[in-house]
Amino acid sequence: xxxDLGDLNAFITVARAGGFREGARLSGGSASALSDAxxxxxxxxxxxxxxxxxxxxxxxxxxNGLLARLEPALGExxxxxxxxxxxxxxxxxxxRLNIPVSAARLALPEIVPAxxxxxxxxxxxxxxxxxxxxxxxxxxDAGIRYxxxxxxxxxxxxxxxxxxxxxxxxxxxxxxxxxxPQHPQDMLxxxxxxxxFASGAMFAxxxxxxxxxxxxxxxxPFIMRPxxxxxxxxEVAKAGIGIIYLFEDWxxxxxxxxxxxxxxxxWWPSFPGPxxxxxxxxxxxxPLRAFIDxxxxxxxxxxxxxxxxx
Numbered sequence: 001x002x003x004d005l006g007d008l009n010a011f012i013t014v015a016r017a018g019g020f021r022e023g024a025r026l027s028g029g030s031a032s033a034l035s036d037a038x039x040x041x042x043x044x045x046x047x048x049x050x051x052x053x054x055x056x057x058x059x060x061x062x063x064n065g066l067l068a069r070l071e072p073a074l075g076e077x078x079x080x081x082x083x084x085x086x087x088x089x090x091x092x093x094x095x096r097l098n099i100p101v102s103a104a105r106l107a108l109p110e111i112v113p114a115x116x117x118x119x120x121x122x123x124x125x126x127x128x129x130x131x132x133x134x135x136x137x138x139x140x141d142a143g144i145r146y147x148x149x150x151x152x153x154x155x156x157x158x159x160x161x162x163x164x165x166x167x168x169x170x171x172x173x174x175x176x177x178x179x180x181p182q183h184p185q186d187m188l189x190x191x192x193x194x195x196x197f198a199s200g201a202m203f204a205x206x207x208x209x210x211x212x213x214x215x216x217x218x219x220x221p222f223i224m225r226p227x228x229x230x231x232x233x234x235e236v237a238k239a240g241i242g243i244i245y246l247f248e249d250w251x252x253x254x255x256x257x258x259x260x261x262x263x264x265x266x267w268w269p270s271f272p273g274p275x276x277x278x279x280x281x282x283x284x285x286x287p288l289r290a291f292i293d294x295x296x297x298x299x300x301x302x303x304x305x306x307x308x309x310x
Contacts, residue, residue: 192220
């Protein structure tokens with residue numbers, strides 16, 4: 001039976017994404033083109049692969065059976081093509097990374113330009129996502145997350161700062177008006193700029209000193225979702241509305257220009273830096289392999305655990 005390989009790829013894209021619009025978003029194509037491809041494939045096979053309504057798209061039994069057999073087969077085709085790619089002088093192709101906004105700001109600004117200059121035939125696509133995602137379902141080659149967000153079957157490589165700290169900070173005007181906390185428990189009497197995860201859980205403020213760890217459930221007039229709302233939260237803090245708790249490296253430029261002042265620097269907790277993670281499979285696509293090797297050779301960076309001046 002003569003079936004177009006592109007139509008099969010369209011089928012997998014829609015099946016993984018759970019719909020035509022999401023499939024178009026992930027693949028960079030159009031929903032109408034995906035719909036046309038599925039229609040051609042169903043006509044060629046003589047069976048319905050998806051049950052469609054105005055609200056949802058779901059695989060039929062035939063579609064589930066085809067997907068189960070097709071994914072490994074097309075994976076082998078992609079691997080075979082990538083073997084040929086290995087004979088090129090330079091790796092080529094697309095590398096898709098799923099990363100949080102903090103990694104885009106703190107881990108990649110130096111690495112990415114140098115990598116693209118080294119490998120001009122690789123197209124790098126960055127998708128920012130705060131929650132942990134299924135890389136295969138999102139059609140990504142690798143991601144960046146912290147240790148506590150990684151699954152056991154993932155291979156992880158350190159990338160960017162090897163050590164980071166969370167820091168508390170406030171504008172001089174706020175501290176002049178409300179006073180400076182002397183202990184983490186004092187945060188309960190202050191206005192704090194809080195973060196809420198997509199799950200609905202509030203971001204906990206943690207402090208540690210001399211083996212003592214304290215977690216504070218703070219309160220305050222402004223709540224943002226980590227990632228896209230973080231820059232706005234910094235502006236709110238600079239305006240003197242309350243105390244902010246964020247990556248030290250993110251806040252450092254504002255410490256340097258004096259618009260924010262460190263709060264309780266002796267209590268700032270440190271933690272391991274982010275990791276580049278990818279599925280533990282036998283054959284890694286050459287663009288990803290080139291990026292892994294590049295990251296491993298990149299000089300490790302670690303900001304000294306120095307108390308900032310308060």
